[in-house]
Amino acid sequence: MLSRVANSLFWSGRYLERAENYSRFMEVNFNLMLDLPPGVTELWQPLITATGDLELYKQKYDGYEKEDAIFFLAFDQDNPNSILNSVRRARENSRIVRENISKESWEAINGLYHFVNDAHGGKTWNSDKPQHFFSAVKQKVELIYGISFNTDIRGDGWNFNRIGQYLERADKTSRILDVKYHILLPSVSDVGSPLDALHWAALLKSVSGYNSYRRYYGKLNPVTAVEYLILASLFPRSIYFCLNHAENSLRQISGNSSGKHTPVEKTIGNLRADLEFADINDIFEFGLHEYLDKIQVQLNKVSEQVSEQYFQIRPNFTQQISNQ
Amino acid sequence: MFDKYKVSGFYDEMISGEGVARDHYATLKDYLINSGDERLRQLQFSTDKAQMSMGMTFNVYHDSQGVEKILHLDIIPRILNRNEWDEIEGGLQQRIEALNLFIHDLYHDQKILKDKIIPDDLIRSSKDFLDACKGLNPPKDIWIHISGSDIVRDGEGKFMVLEDNLRCPSGVSYMLENREIIKGIFPDLFRNLGVQPVADYPAQLLNMLQYLSDKEKPSVAVLTPGIYNSAYFEHSYLALQMGAELVTGQDLMVENNRVYMQTTAGLESVDVIYRRIDDKFMDPLVFNKDSMLGVPGLFEAYKKGNVAIANAPGTGVADDKAVYAYIPRIIKYYMDQDPKINNVPTYLCSEKDSLKYVLEHLPELVVKETNAAGGYGMMIGPKADSKTHEEFREKILNDPRNYIAQPTLSLSTVPTITDKDIAARHVDLRPYILYGDSIKVIPGALTRVALVEGSLVVNSSQGGGSKDTWVLF
Numbered sequence: 057m058l059s060r061v062a063n064s065l066f067w068s069g070r071y072l073e074r075a076e077n078y079s080r081f082m083e084v085n086f087n088l089m090l091d092l093p094p095g096v097t098e099l100w101q102p103l104i105t106a107t108g109d110l111e112l113y114k115q116k117y118d119g120y121e122k123e124d125a126i127f128f129l130a131f132d133q134d135n136p137n138s139i140l141n142s143v144r145r146a147r148e149n150s151r152i153v154r155e156n157i158s159k160e161s162w163e164a165i166n167g168l169y170h171f172v173n174d175a176h177g178g179k180t181w182n183s184d185k186p187q188h189f190f191s192a193v194k195q196k197v198e199l200i201y202g203i204s205f206n207t208d209i210r211g212d213g214w215n216f217n218r219i220g221q222y223l224e225r226a227d228k229t230s231r232i233l234d235v236k237y238h239i240l241l242p243s244v245s246d247v248g249s250p251l252d253a254l255h256w257a258a259l260l261k262s263v264s265g266y267n268s269y270r271r272y273y274g275k276l277n278p279v280t281a282v283e284y285l286i287l288a289s290l291f292p293r294s295i296y297f298c299l300n301h302a303e304n305s306l307r308q309i310s311g312n313s314s315g316k317h318t319p320v321e322k323t324i325g326n327l328r329a330d331l332e333f334a335d336i337n338d339i340f341e342f343g344l345h346e347y348l349d350k351i352q353v354q355l356n357k358v359s360e361q362v363s364e365q366y367f368q369i370r371p372n373f374t375q376q377i378s379n380q
Numbered sequence: 381m382f383d384k385y386k387v388s389g390f391y392d393e394m395i396s397g398e399g400v401a402r403d404h405y406a407t408l409k410d411y412l413i414n415s416g417d418e419r420l421r422q423l424q425f426s427t428d429k430a431q432m433s434m435g436m437t438f439n440v441y442h443d444s445q446g447v448e449k450i451l452h453l454d455i456i457p458r459i460l461n462r463n464e465w466d467e468i469e470g471g472l473q474q475r476i477e478a479l480n481l482f483i484h485d486l487y488h489d490q491k492i493l494k495d496k497i498i499p500d501d502l503i504r505s506s507k508d509f510l511d512a513c514k515g516l517n518p519p520k521d522i523w524i525h526i527s528g529s530d531i532v533r534d535g536e537g538k539f540m541v542l543e544d545n546l547r548c549p550s551g552v553s554y555m556l557e558n559r560e561i562i563k564g565i566f567p568d569l570f571r572n573l574g575v576q577p578v579a580d581y582p583a584q585l586l587n588m589l590q591y592l593s594d595k596e597k598p599s600v601a602v603l604t605p606g607i608y609n610s611a612y613f614e615h616s617y618l619a620l621q622m623g624a625e626l627v628t629g630q631d632l633m634v635e636n637n638r639v640y641m642q643t644t645a646g647l648e649s650v651d652v653i654y655r656r657i658d659d660k661f662m663d664p665l666v667f668n669k670d671s672m673l674g675v676p677g678l679f680e681a682y683k684k685g686n687v688a689i690a691n692a693p694g695t696g697v698a699d700d701k702a703v704y705a706y707i708p709r710i711i712k713y714y715m716d717q718d719p720k721i722n723n724v725p726t727y728l729c730s731e732k733d734s735l736k737y738v739l740e741h742l743p744e745l746v747v748k749e750t751n752a753a754g755g756y757g758m759m760i761g762p763k764a765d766s767k768t769h770e771e772f773r774e775k776i777l778n779d780p781r782n783y784i785a786q787p788t789l790s791l792s793t794v795p796t797i798t799d800k801d802i803a804a805r806h807v808d809l810r811p812y813i814l815y816g817d818s819i820k821v822i823p824g825a826l827t828r829v830a831l832v833e834g835s836l837v838v839n840s841s842q843g844g845g846s847k848d849t850w851v852l853f
Contacts, residue, residue: 058631062644151435152607155620166435212644309644366644369630 057212061153063367065213068149069220072165075142075172076197077228078107078129079190081262086187088258093251099239100125106235109135127181130189139193143172158207164200171196215305219362222305226298227355232262233285234348237278256281263293282344283336295351299328302358309366320361327354381413381802382795391537391792392804393458404461404852411569412456412795412802423565424455424797436557436613452845453558455565458794458807458827459573459850468531468539468811469821471721474711476524476813479544479698481714483523486697487513497713498706502730505781506703508696510659512666512679518692519592522815525690526585526654528552528826531721531809533792540724542789542808544707546699548656548691551826552812553614554846556581556621559824562848574853578824581812582621588816589622589652592688598651600624601641603632605657605673610841615656624654634677639687652688653678659693701750701784702728725787729780738776738785742769745785747776760836762788791836794847796829806830807847808838823851 081103088099100120104113109128112135117124130139147169154162172193180189208214236259256276260266265284268291273280288294303324310318317325331351339347387395394405401409412420428450431437437448460468485492486503493500503509528549530542559578563570590598604615606628619626631641632650640647655662661671663679681687697703705726708719727734727745738745742761749757759772776783793804811825827847828838838844 057644058625058627059642059644060628060631148607151612151616153626154435155616155626162435163433167433170432216644369642370633371630 057156057216059367059369061156062212062216063363064149064153065156065216066220066362066367068146068153068165069217070224071142071146071149072197072200073221073224074137074228075139075146076194077225077232078137078139078142079193079197080264081106081232082126082129083187083190083194084258084262086190087261088254091254102235102239104129106231107137108231109137123181126186130186131176131181140172140176143169143193153213156213158204158209160207161200161204164196164203168193168196168200212309215309216366218305219302222298222302223355223359225293226295226302227352229263229285229293229295229298230348230351230355232259233282234345236262237282237344260284265291265293279336279340282339286339287331287334287336289332296328296331299324299331303328306362318365320358320365323354323361324358327351327358381417382409385795385802385804387793387804389535390790390804390806391533391535393533393537393792393794393807395795404459407573408457408459408569411566417801420455420797420802427453427455427561427565430561431557434557436554451554451840452831453554453561454796454805454829454831454845454847455562456795456797456802457562457566457569457848457850458809459852461852464539465823465851468721468809469823471539471541471719472529472811472813472821473819474715474717474720475529475541475544475707476527476815476819478711478714479546479707480522480524480815482710483692483695483698484521485714487516487694492710492713495713497709498703502702502706502781503697506697506700508659508694508700510667510694510697513692513694516683516692516694519685519688522592523692523695524698525588525592525692525815526812527691527815528810528812531811532724532789535790537792538722540722541707542724543701543704544699545810546691546695547658548654549810549812550611550614550656551810551828551846552581552822553617555812555822555824555826555849557617558826558846558848573850575850576823576853578822581822582618584814584820584822585618585654586622586624588814589624589654589688589690591816592690593651595651598688599649600652600654601627601632601650603627603629603653603655603657603675605629605661609656611656618654625650629657629671629673629675632675632678634675634681637677637681637684637686639675639678639681650687652690654690659696662689662693701726701748702730702781705784724789727785729776729783729785734785735776735780738783739773741785742773744788746788747772747783747785750782750784760788789836791830791838794827794829796831796845796847798831798833803833805833806836806838809849825849825851 085099085103100122104110104125107129113128116134117128128135128138132138133140135141147165150157150162150165175189180186253276256278257266260269260281263285269281269284272284284291284294286295289296291297303321306321306324307313310321312318312321382395385395387397394401394409396402431450431453437450482492486509492498493503524546526548527544527546528551529544531539532542533539555578586600589600600622602615602619602624604612604626606612616626625641627641633640633642639650641650657673660667661673663674663676664671665676666679679693682689704723705728708723711717711719727738729735729738745761747759747761759768761769791806791808794807795802796805807827807829809825809827812822814820814822827849828840828844829847830836830838831845832843
């Protein structure tokens with residue numbers, strides 16, 4: 057597969073997943089607000105912190121008004137990671153390589169693009185129920201995944217797309233957990249209060265994990281909730297699950313079975329093994345924030361190594377000219 | 381529906397002078413009347429939507445970057461009967477064969493110049509004559525692998541070639557996608573009328589490209605300038621349909637005069653390149669040295685016979701609008717035949733008598749730059765004001781070689797859905813020709829239609845739309 061094409065498929069996977077994560081975060085935050093007692097300040101700042109774009113936000117806005125936050129996260133063209141920009145880039149990357157994806161997948165991505173563009177044109181952030189927009193985006197992305205699952209061939213392109221998707225998802229799960237846990241920390245002492253339960257439920261819902269967690273563990277408990285989001289082997293949004301699947305895709309591309317590793321397979325394999333045998337109590341002892349930070353550093357390294365190994369194009373232009 | 385339909389002064393392809401439908405259009409006309417205005421409008425609306433969601437868009441040059449438009453598809457098809465098609469097919473086969481011989485001669489012995497059939501300064505002054513191609517022998521001696529001549533009909537309905545596009549013309553993806561859409565809209569008409577299929581074009585294109593290589597299973601790549609090119613949709617579409625890689629210049633590299641793609645598994649060799657970039661951008665070492673779109677060393681690899689390129693570099697010299705005027709003579713010279721399809725009468729401003737005539741008749745004539753495309757750089761005399769006439773007088777006098785003039789054509793019309801009703805709109809015809817082991821004209825075409833009432837400019841970049849074109853069995 058052409059390196060340039062692989063690169064585009066990787067990024068279209070990342071951006072699509074990013075748009076979906078943002079949409080779910082927003083939708084959950086709306087729901088959470090409805091449940092909060094009067095007087096509790098709204099919770100947009102942590103969300104913006106979790107996206108990593110707080111500095112940019114502060115340059116543009118004072119305070120954390122709902123309207124500003126929605127606009128910034130969803131529609132702001134200055135925010136490189138807004139839903140609008142993520143969808144545009146996912147679509148642009150797909151358009152570049154559309155001969156490599158199924159017609160059905162392309163049309164679904166193109167449909168999402170037009171939907172988000174129209175919402176931008178129609179100033180959805182001013183509407184009285186912007187949360188409908190977020191649930192629609194979420195559903196449309198899920199639909200794209202479903203269509204792709206049933207129509208796209210399982211070649212290298214599929215795997216590069218998956219690697220992008222899973223690295224992005226692992227990153228987002230770790231970030232939302234990091235930020236939310238930080239806020240919830242003071243309340244760990246009075247675990248069990250209704251407010252506390254709401255927050256924990258919201259965190260799990262942010263990664264579509266509330267129901268499955270309840271089914272698995274029953275009562276809400278911060279320790280097992282964190283365990284679920286980092287280490288669960290069967291939950292498709294846990295960090296471990298994402299790493300495991302990204303690693304599988306990498307190995308399908310290289311054809312390496314165990315015993316032989318490319319540099320990136322080594323990095324991701326180490327990280328995956330670390331999580332595979334980790335105990336949640338050790339993680340808390342190490343410090344959750346520090347642990348998540350370490351994971352994020354390794355995730356970035358994986359992303360860089362994928363790029364180094366597969367996406368680099370030798371500049372035929374300058375090199376050849378200077379040879380003459 | 382057709383009560384107010386006006387056909388006066390032009391050849392209307394559906395309705396004859398007596399106000400009745402021509403035989404091969406009778407079924408369609410009845411069908412349209414039975415469907416009724418409202419139903420047709422609904423179908424037209426859903427067609428627009430379908431094109432947008434399929435992403436059948438093109439970028440418009442001279443428009444802000446990133447603007448994507450659809451090429452409006454009018455749902456009423458244009459129909460050609462068997463006799464009409466035979467005339468077109470025979471005429472184009474003859475023409476392309478002659479032009480191929482002409483190009484080969486120009487880059488070798490130049491007999492046609494020595495015999496004074498064509499003045500040699502016409503070729504010497506052509507920007508599209510590439511010195512680098514002198515003595516070149518492309519695989520199988522084919523230069524013009526893919527072409528699409530623009531054909532129009534005069535007031536009597538006679539076919540004439542308006543221009544030859546020998547530099548990988550675009551639009552064929554619209555021919556194919558239009559057909560898919562229209563089949564969904566009028567399935568019963570297809571059954572009743574018997575329409576020749578066009579769907580095997582990509583397979584025929586691939587066969588032709590692979591024919592150029594001696595390898596058993598040659599690897600084919602489509603070379604595109606990239607996503608901002610107006611025809612990117614088509615490049616990607618054809619690559620997909622052929623199972624070929626779609627590459628940009630940066631994906632390719634040349635080592636030891638062999639061409640490779642840069643893949644995730646290292647370098648992979650390329651045997652045939654269907655290039656959709658201009659000659660002069662192909663290889664910065666030989667042509668435009670600032671080109672970032674091309675591949676350094678590509679031309680040398682081509683000359684060594686290590687890669688085939690379609691179309692061959694250098695074909696542009698034969699679709700220069702000044703050379704166009706000589707094509708009847710070119711056909712006669714190489715094939716000793718009279719042209720089966722005529723040219724539109726053409727005045728070369730480089731010839732003294734013609735120049736005088738052109739300057740005296742500017743308001744009646746269409747003036748074109750000899751090497752501009754897409755309807756740019758042209759003046760339609762009767763539609764332009766006197767200021768524009770003067771502007772062009774200046775331009776022509778400054779550089780006569782760069783201009784030709786033709787009488788204003790009375791392009792034929794076909795019924796088209798407009799905002800108000802169904803009305804006659806002017807059309808041209810672009811059939812596609814593949815030159816491999818034989819010269820094949822695909823039985824279909826892109827019909828371009830000028831959507832503005834009375835307009836004769838059918839270019840998509842200037843408000844033109846398209847129609848599906850049915851060639852009957």
